[in-house]
C-alpha cells in the first residue's frame with residue numbers, strides 16, 4: 001500500500017502540490033487527471049524520489065521511503081518519450097532492465113531469455129525481438145518502453161502520459177491493453193493523463209488535480225455522474241454548464257425561457273447537463289420531467305463510436321450533445337437550423353455560487 005501524507009511542493013511562488021493526501025491500494029489502477037500545470041508530473045516525481053517535497057511523506061507499506069533513492073523504491077516509471085536505446089534490439093532493450101536492475105539483477109542467460117520473452121508476449125510484441133527501435137511504430141515503441149519497466153517486476157508502475165504521443169485509434173487500443181496487462185500482473189498502476197476519456201476508461205479510481213490540490217478521488221463513473229464542483233465538471237469535458245440563477249419559474253438564464261429545475265434549489269447558480277444525457281429534437285414544447293432549450297446547429301464531429309453535435313445557445317455559448325452510434329444513426333442538420341436540445345431532469349446537477357454541487361433529493365422522493 002502506498003500512502004501519501006500532506007505532500008506539498010513549491011517552485012518559487014508556483015504551487016505545484018498543495019497538501020495532497022491519498023492512499024493507493026495494492027493492485028489498483030489509479031489515474032491522475034488535471035489540466036496542464038496542475039501538478040500531475042510533480043506528484044509522480046515526488047513518489048519516484050526524483051523530486052523532494054517541501055512537506056509531507058511518502059509511505060510504502062507503512063515505511064517512510066522519503067530517504068530512499070529512486071532505484072531503491074521498487075517502482076517502475078514509463079514516460080511519454082519512450083527513452084529506448086536506439087542501438088539495441090527490442091529484445092535487448094527489455095532484457096537490459098532485468099540484467100542491470102538494482103535489486104537481484106538476473107545474470108543467467110536462459111532466465112533473462114525466458115522472462116524477456118514472457119514480457120514481450122504480455123505487451124503483444126512476440127516476433128519483434130530483433131527489430132531496432134527505429135523500425136517500430138509509436139505504439140510499438142510505447143509497448144517496448146512498458147515491457148522494459150514491467151520486466152523488472154515493480155510493485156508500483158508510474159506512467160506519465162504514456163499514450164500522449166499516440167494517435168486517437170492507437171490510444172483507444174492501448175487503453176484496453178494497459179488494463180489487461182495490469183490485471184494480468186496484479187501491479188499497481190498510477191497513470192497520469194490529460195485525457196478525460198482515458199481516465200474514465202482505465203482507472204479503478206481517479207484523482208482530479210487542480211493547482212496542486214486533489215479536488216476529487218473516487219471511481220471515475222462516480223466523478224463523471226456527479227462531479228463535486230464545477231471545476232471538476234469542466235475538466236471532465238463531459239458537462240454543459242449553464243450559468244444563471246434559480247427564480248420563481250425555474251432556472252433563469254439570460255436570453256432564454258427559464259429551464260425546469262429537477263428540485264427546488266434557491267442557491268443554484270449553474271445548471272449542468274451531461275453531453276451524453278442530452279438529445280436533439282425539432283419539437284421545442286416542454287414536457288414533464290424534461291428540460292428543453294432552443295439552440296442553433298453549428299457542426300458535428302465523428303469520434304469513432306460516437307458523434308458530438310455542437311449547437312449554439314442564445315447567448316452564443318456552445319452546447320454539446322454526444323450520441324453513441326451503437327444506439328442510433330447519425331442525424332444531419334442544416335447549418336444554423338434552430339433545434340431543441342432536451343434532457344431528462346433526473347440527469348441534471350445544480351451547483352451553488354461557490355461552484356459546489358447541491359445535493360438533490362432523488363426524483364420522486366418525498367420532500
Ligand SMILES: Nc1ncnc2c1ncn2[C@@H]1O[C@H](COP(=O)(O)OP(=O)(O)OP(=O)(O)O)[C@@H](O)[C@H]1O
Nearest residue numbers: 011014015016035036037038039040041042043194
Ligand atoms: N522544475 C520546475 N521549476 C519550476 N517550476 C516547475 C518545475 N516543475 C514544475 N513546475 C511548475 O509546477 C506546476 C506543476 O507542474 P507539473 O509539471 O507537475 O504539472 P502537470 O500537471 O504535470 O502539467 P502537464 O500536463 O503540462 O505536464 C506548474 O505550474 C509548473 O510550471
